[in-house]
Amino acid sequence: MPDTILAPPPPPPAPEATLLDSNELVINMGPQHPSTHGVLRVILKLDGETVLGAECVIGYLHRGVEKIAENRTYQQFAPYVDRMDYVAAVSNGLGYCMAVEKLLDVEIPERAQAVRVILAEINRIASHLLWLGTHALDIGAITPVFLCFREREEALKIFEKYCGARLTTHAFRIGGLQYETHDTFEKDCLAFCDLMDEKLKEYHALLTGNRIWVNRTKGIGILNAADCKDYGVTGPVLRAAGEKWDIRKAQPYSGYEKYDFDIPTAENGDTFDRYMVRMEEVTQSCRIVRQAVEGLPAGPIKGKIGKVIKPPPGEAYVSIEAPKGELGYYVVSDGSLNPYRLRVRPPSFVNLGALDKMCRGSLVADVVAIIGTIDIVLGEVDR
Amino acid sequence: MANPINTFLLTDLLKGLWTTFKNQKPSLVVTEQYPRERPPVMERYRGAPRLNTHPETAETLCISCNLCALACPEQLIVVTSERNPETRRKDLTNFTYDTSRCMFCGLCEDACPVDALELTQDFEMATFTREGQIWDRQMLEEGPLPTEYRH
Amino acid sequence: MEELLSSPYLPPLVATLLIIALFPLVAGYMVLAERKVLADLQVRLGPMRVGPYGALQPLADALKLMLKEDIIPSGADKWVFWMAPVLSTFTALSAFAVLPLSDKFYVADVNIGILFILAMSSIGALGLILGGWSSNSKYSLMGSLRAAAQMVSYEVPLGFATVTGIMCAGTLSMQGIIQAQYERGVWGAFDNYLLMLIPTVLFIIAGTAETNRAPFDLPEAESEIVAGFHTEYSGFRFALYFLAEYAAIFVISGICVTLFFGGWLRPFPNVGFLETPLNVGLPVVLFAAIALACIKGATRQIITGFKLGMFGLAGAALLLAALFAVPVINPLIVGLFWFLAKVAVLVYMFIWYRGTFPRFRYDQLMDVGWKWLIPMSLGGLIVNSIAQMLARS
Incomplete structure (x- = not known):
């Protein structure tokens, strides 16, 4: 070498x-x-x-997603975005659909927006659960991963019931939704939120106070706010450094301005803070889901959109707050059926850039903790 | 860890031990013993494709419009048809569906104007050959045989 | 022939052969127990497919490991690579020589018993170090370096805790230690006005570290250094390391039970009226309950073979219950029963820690060892010797 x-x-x-x-x-x-x-x-x-x-x-999982986009129609590409961040497929789909909708300049019905928010937030919880489980496993606690998967299963069941797939959901379509919510949708979502509130206590009992966990995470992989900005790091990593930046609040989309929720932040920007921020985000997501379910408006689920999607020439960039950070889609249209160019700003990839900075001077055991705390998904890093 | 008594008595560790201890209740086990226990599959599940036939006449519902093939992102559907000189309509001759490349996005199902092509709740689609993954019209109409496991 | 039968070497020889022949099986079932208990702690079921409730899983695993290709990395030092797991297993098994399994069943009762075990377990560390070094892999090397540092630092508190226990008993002989606890009328752990609890807890912690068990499993920390010192091992050699690890757990639990929990003595050894309920009643009820559970489990099995297997297990448990009820046989086996029961509780605790705690980091492990355990074990030793002195005078 x-x-x-x-x-x-x-x-x-x-x-x-x-x-x-x-x-x-x-x-x-x-x-x-x-x-x-x-x-x-x-x-x-x-x-x-x-x-x-x-x-x-990186690149061991490179599939050329951006190139594939140039050879698919706008609708046809939608299932592919699920395969980038496959633990948060719904958020990926949401970002892509919103980018194309911006190109098309269509209005999305309120009901569709609310359902999108509900599913995206449940997906955020599911993603954070997977992160927590694997992160704890990296640090040597082998039980949380099973508990987290148990709860994640409930989230996946909601997706499966709503759209027929568990992981790569393809839940949204450009212009709104394909599926009307099922009968027990509201009940399932509320039950899931209640379950999460209860189970979070169990995770806290297992990890938060535990002195070994605290020793392993406090002061490890510190990335302060200035460095975060230099590296373009977003999401919980940035918020753990004390920066109150959440696209759901800063540039509300899909009706997030209607919901009342907090942006959890911390001060030190170390692994423990990131852990606490993510745990708190789960609670906040539950809050959003509850509000959205209670205020779920009736109405159509698809905007005025033709069978063939042919956006006018132009370009659009839409960024959303994915579980891992700012997820951006930049779509260029030349007026044909396929995107002329599509570029994804994957949060995992950008956040991974700070790994070297965070690792220097720590021990080998910390490296795995830091890789875990960045919360990367290689499907998204390599695309 | 402000309280030195707690630090000395290892209360934080005992709390974790108690949490895992409580989880030993047999009723909390969540393992599903597949294949002995089949996981319940939701109604909208997108699994193995099926080409629907008329329940009484057993004629295919497919009108050979080719919309599913056009909608498919992977272009894995091939519809072949010939024009019937009497009815002036297209008659389906064959319909192949390459399940090995399918990602079960459901776009073909959405595109079908007559509800002929449908993704069903079957999920056991493994075969021993790659060729076995390419389903023809007969396979699509009859559906996969239910898998039986012996142990 | 008669000369042979009356030879003083015969009983230890038979016992040795029995232990060597049986312990791999015991270790296999310890692995199964670990997997089952871990599964319980983690809301899973664990092995269920090989035999009823996974009862034949250890045999399947052993068969698989023996049939697997035995890979020696091209850059490895072949002889050391070959030697290391053998050394580990040899030392771990030889410690059984002085373990007082019961008042009737043991290989030897030497007057330096506990010293021998400590010496042997120290040599066991050499097996890990050599294995990691000879693999010629960086991960293995890191694992073996960690093993070396960890074993050296945790041997000290382990030694101090042991010394405290020995001091309390006044002898180095393993049988003598148990006898002393019988004479004092209290288990070692609760002696000296409960002050002996300090070395007991420290012994369990240091013992966990000494056997490389979670949360001190740094030498084989799989999420950091893949599999540590046995990264490059496969097949039967890997099985030997496994065997050594579980033998070490058994031995450490055995020492702990001997020193602090009364060895093969029943609880409250000096309370006469508890003799029948504890020595006869409890085992009989326990094995009868196991038999009942087996019969209940058998009804849930679909496959005939598994069903018969469960009934067979139930029969075996009933037979044991019957054996404990026979007044002639009971005194012969009840010591073994108590010893194994206590060891089982300790092994369960080892698994319980593993299922609960995150892993220490290398430097934190050293901190805990040198800054906490050693001073505390020294303090425990001093406090206990003062208490002992006051009690004597």
Whole structure:
């Protein structure tokens, strides 16, 4: 492995060369590794167990999603976006549909907007649950992952009941919704919120107070607000650094301005703060879902939109607050049936850029904690 | 961890131990023993495709309009038909559906104007060959055989 | 022939062979128990498909491991790679030589019993270090370095806690320690006005670390260094490491039970009227209940073979219950029953920790070891010796 791929570490105090003088150790973490969340490869430069530098090698899951978009019609591309951040497929679909709707300049009925918010928030909870489970597993607590999957199952059941798929949902269509809500939709969503409120206590009992958990997460992988902005980091990572930035509040979309919710923030920007922010976000998502379900308006579910979608030439950028951060879709239309160019701003990919900054000087065990706390999905990083 | 007594008595750790201990109640087990227990599949589930026939005459409902093939993002549907000289309508000759490439997005189902093509609740579609994944008209009309497991 | 039968070496030899032959099976079932208990803690079912309720899973696993290809990495030091798991297993099993399984069943009662076990478990660490080093893999090397540091630092508090226990008993012989607890009329853990609880807790914590169990499982921390020192091991050698790990758990639990929980003594060994209910009543009721549970479980099985297997288990449990009810046989086996029951409780606790706690980090582990456990175990030793002195004078 060439030495140049890693940025030079801060110069250590020149040691006296002895027989026991050890060299820096370069190890490959991944692409096959239990805790790199898929196929991330991190080249770690170590001094003993201290990390001198980390370099991410990505692309093992590259499928050319943006190129595929250029060869599909606007409707046909919608299922593909689910496969980028596959744990938050609904949010992905929402962003894409909104981008095309902006190009088309159509009005979305209120009922459709409310249902979109409900599903996107439930998806946020599901995504955070998966994050919590795997993050705890990385740090060595093996029980939360099963509890989280148990609760996530309930969220997936809501998706399955609503649109017929559990993971890659393809829940929304351009212009509104394809499916009318099922009979028990409201009841299911409220029951899920109640369940989450109750189960969150269990997670807190298992992790939040636990001294080992606190030791493993407090002060690890610190990224302050200024660095976050430099790296373009968004989402819970940014909010944990104290920046009150949430696109749902800053640039409300899909009727988020109607709901009353808080943006949880923290101060230190370390792993523990990110954990607390995400846990609090689950509570806030439950709040939004409750409000949206109670105020679910009647009416049509699809806007005025033709069978063939042919947006006028132009371009549109829409960003939404996905569970992992700012998810942006930039669509360029040349007036034909297919997008001329489609570009995705994936939050995981941008957030992963800060890995090296967060890892330096920590230990190998912290690297897995930091990869976990960024909350990456490799399908989205590599696209 | 402000309280030194709590720190010394390991209350935080005992709390976690108690949480996991409580979870041992047998009624809390959530494992489904597939295939002995089949997971309940929702009504709208998008699974194996089916080409519907008329329940009485057993004639296909498909009018060979090719809309499903056009809607499919993966272009995995091939509809072949020939024009019937008497009725001046297109008669379906074959309909192939490559389930190995299907992502069950449901766009074909949405496109069908006569509810002929439908994604059903069947989800056991594994075959031993790649060719077996390409379903023809007969397979689509009859549906996959229910899988039986022996143990 | 007669000479052979009357030889003083015969009983220890038979016991040794029995332990070597049976322990792999016991270890296999400890793995199954671990998987089942972990599953319970995690709202799962655990193995269910091989045999009724997964009862034959250990055999299937053992068969699989033996049939697997035995891979030696190309850059590995072949002899050391071959030696390391053998060394680990050998030392772990040899510690059984002095473990007082019951008042009747043990290999040897030597006057330095506990020293021998501590020495053997220290050599066991060498197996991990050599295995990790010889694999010629960076992950393995890191795992073995962690193992070395961890074992060295946790041996100290473990030693202090043991010394406290020995001091309380006044002998190094394992049988002698249990006898001493009988004479003092109280389990080691509750001796010296409950002050002995300090070394007991410390022993359990340090023992968890010594056996590389979660939350101290750094040498094989799978989410960090893949599988630690046995990353490159496969097949039967891997099985040997597994065997060594579970043997070590058994041995550490055995020492803990001997030192602090009265070994094969029943609870309240000096309260006479509890003799019949605890030594006869409890085992009989327990095994009868197990038999009932087996019969109830058998009715739920669909496959005939599994059903018969469950009935067989029920029969075996009933037979054991009957054995405990026979006055001639009861005194022979009740010691073993109590010892194994106490070990089982400790092993359950090991699994319980694993199911609950996150893993320590390398430096935190050292902090806990040197800054907390060692001073506390030293303090425990001093406090207990003062209490002992006051009690004697």
